[in-house]
Amino acid sequence: MAILEKQYKHVSNLWDEQKAASFGDDEVALLIYRSNMLGADLRITNYGGGNTSCKTFEKDPLSGKQVEIMWVKGSGGDIGTLTKAGLAGLYVDKLRALESVYRGLEFEDEMVELFNHCIYDLDSKAPSIDTPLHAFLPFKHIDHLHPDAAIAIAASKEGEKITQELFEGQIAWVPWQRPGFDLGLQLKKALEDNPGIRGIMLGGHGLFTWGDTAYDCYINSLEVIEKASQYLEENYGKNRPVFGGDKIQSLAPEKRKDQAAIIAPLLRGLASSYDRMVGTFNDSDAVLQFINSNDLDKLAPLGTSCPDHFLRTKIRPLVLDIPADQDLSDLAQLKEHISKLFADYRDSYKDYYETHKRSNSPGMRDPNPVIILWPGVGMFSYAKNKQTSRVASEFYINAINVMRGAEAVSEYVSLPLQEAFDIEYWLLEEAKLQRMPKEQPLSRKVALITGSAGGIGKAIADKLAKEGACVVLTDLDPERLKESIKDFNKDTGIQVPLNVLEPESIVKAFKAASLAFGGVDIVVNCAGLAISKPLTDTSEADWDLLNDVLVKGQFMVSQEGVKILRAQALGGDIINIASKNALVSGPNNVGYGTAKAAQVHMSRLLAAELGPDKIRVNVVNPDAVIEGSKIWEGKWAEGRAKAYGISVEDLPAHYAKRTLLNEIISTEDIANGVFAFVGGSLSKSTGNILNVDGGVAAAFVR
Structure with a gap:
């Protein structure tokens, strides 16, 4: 890696000269390289926030002449993961010519449609509302970022004065204005009024910086952010304790x-009164400093300032007024109290909507809180999937950082509610929401699968994740778990060692699920083992092990899972992976077959008991699933092959021949059977058995 010329304390200089040189004169590739580095640091900009651009000269396909083209992040993209496909390529002269047809602030929205008439690259991403902000600045490379340090100054009462003095006139100030065509004209005017500046601060919003090359632009951005960050650091605690000091103390981490x-x-269930949500818990130092402070009651109701923040978090959080160390054993009484807090929040949000709505505003969206603060404990966020709830949590931490910085150097100023509403319910924002791809069947669900480090359990986890679920992989084998979790990212899965024979281990697994995702919707009991012996050879230890793992394990995992499902009050699914042997009598299988039969009948009993809670309990019965199964490793497979007078390799075909369909059963087939129950098509089915065995007539249920 090339030696970096400049290093900073508050941001990371990731520029690699060798890597940059590999792009040659490809300015668009350098734009993407620069963007990805900027987006990798949450201190520089948040997920999906900000936009970057560059201008190049390209051959016009119609005239054959060289024309200036602007490449800018398209609508809904993220600079941290930006690729060429996420850019919009537009004619600069056509964009600037739109000034002649612009009719003023009341007609902002019609300009976005006109951007489409300026497109050069026919594979362009839809141009964003920020496109003219880049077009009216003449610089080759431009960054529009949302660094916490800059927004802290931009969202402070004396922001303009601080900007002028701190940057010695090198950063101009443009007062708050909703993004759009007119704001682009305001940036143009700011540059004309302040020739030679290196950037522009947008009141309450963010930062514009630029350069003649990708590197110059990148370094300019880092230096401005570094200077703002250093200024804030020098002022933290200078005149008064941060956030007025601690009002309460945090509980110990565990x-x-x-x-x-x-x-x-419980919170997840209440936050899901309109639609099911997935949660994230955060108890970082930044969160605790804010929620434990004397200023919490003053600042939390003010709401966030940057549009990117409150579009993800709603304008205000819900603050729980219960002691951090309160005894939570009586969830019913606690739910009654918190339900009232939620009802008050919803009423407040409805009032916000009714007070500020326009004649053409979209209908009111879900009025439940996204961010919930519990002083002394931490912050919860709830959204449509894990990635969205995690990002909402990150955005509120950005908002906390902004408030901390603004209060340290001046006084925090939030966005006026009407301005906030006009952005939240902007018709262009609504159109963006309507363009979002259709959600996957399980995108709002969380599944905990026992025995999921390999074989059938891993296949089930893979299938449910593929359909949008968050999965909790659990297994007795921690090394196998570590290998299996590599197929998932932080938003799709976590791994937790679990021994279904240890109650404490089961509690820990569900605790991990609640902290990572807010709760659980689907419990799949897949942990198992097989011992096949004649009656006289079956030891008491064999019998106990089979019944403990298969029957008692299913019982204890289901028991703990139901506590979560009932607390959420959203219904749910328990799927028990049993076996053809639960229904078919055969020799040398008394322990295994009896345990499997007990699993199936327990499922019927639970289905009858849990139906009023809308908790469905169903069974999937596999048979002879050999691939990836630890049951079929070593002596078991060798013994079965010997019994049939065939090789181990011929076992799958042998088992297939005895089925009506003459099919080999795979782990994926069993996973598809599980999905059939939980995917939504069988939402009114409970107490049922689905045989996935290729057709074994003796196992027909009816």
Whole structure:
């Protein structure tokens, strides 16, 4: 890696001269390289926030002449993961010519449609509302970023004065204005009024910086952010304690997590009154400093300032007024109290909507809180999937950082509610929401699967994740788990060692699920083993092990899972992976067959008991699933092959021949059977058995 010329304390200089040189004169590739580095640092900009651009000269396909083209991040993209496909390529002269047809602030929205008439690259991403902000600045490379340090100054009462003095006139100030064509004209005017500046601060919003090359632009951005960050650091605690000092003390880390894990499913259920949500818990130092402070009651109701923040978090959080160390054993009484807090929040949001709506505003969206703060414990966020709830959590931490910085150097100023509403319910924002791809069947669900480090369990986890679910992989084998989790990212799966014979281990697994995702919707009991012996050779230890793992394990995991499902009050699914042997009598299988039969009948009993809670309990019965199964490793497979007088390799075909369909059964087939129950098509089915065995007539249920 090339030696970096400049290093900073508050941002990371990731520029690699060798890597940059590999792009040659490809300015668009350098734009993407620069963008990805900027987006990798949440101190520089948040997920999906900000936009970057460059201008190049390209051959016009119609005239054959060289024309200036602007390449800018398209609508809904993220600079941290930006690729060429995420850019919009537009004619600069056509964009600037739109000034002649612009009719003023009341007609902002019609300009976005006109951007389409300026497209050069026919594979362009839809141009964003920020396109003219880049077009009216003449610089080759431009960054529009949302660094916390800059927004802290931009969202402070004396922001303009601080900007002028701190940057010695090198950063101009443009007062708050909703993004759009007119704001682009305001940036143009700011540059004309302040020739030679290196950037522009947007009041309450963010930062514009530029350069003649990708590197110059990148370094300019880092230096401005570094200077703002250093200024804030010098002022923290200078005149008064940060956020007015501590009002309460945090619980110890493990106790915080214990409390959070208990209450998270309850909060998730209440936050899901309009649509099911997935949660994220955060008890970082930044969060605790804010929620434990004397200023919490003053600042939390003010709401966030940057549009990117409140579009993800709603304008205000819900603050729980319960002691951090409260006894949570009586969830019913606690739910009654918190339900009232939620009802008050919804009423407040409805009032916000009714007070500020326009004649053409879209209908009111879900009025439930996205961010929930529990002083002394941490922050919960709830959104349509894990990635969205995690990003909402990150955005609120950005907002906390902004408030901390603004209060340190001046006084925090939030966005006026009407301005906030006009952005939240902007018709262009609504159109963007309507363009979002259709959600996957399980995108709002969380599944915990026992025995999921390999074989059938891993196939089930893969299938449910593929259909949009968050999965909790659990297994007795921690090394196998570590290998299996590599197929998932932080938003799709976590791994937790689990021994279904240890109650404490089961509690820990569900606790991890609640902290990571807010709760659980689907419990799949897949952990198992097989011992096949004649009656006289079956030891008491064999019998106990089979019944403990298969029957008692299913019982204890289901028992703990139901506590979460009932706390959420959203219904749910328990799927038990049993076996053809639960229904078919055969020799040398008394322990295994009896345990499997008990699993099936327990499922019927639970279905009858849990139906009023809308918790469905169903069974999938596999048979002879050999691939990836630890059951079929070593002596078991060798013994079965010997019994049939065939090789181990011929076992799958042998088992297939005895089925009506003459099919080999795969782990994927069993996973598809599980999905059939939980994917939505069988939402009114419970107490049922689905045989996935290729057709074994003796196992027909009816």
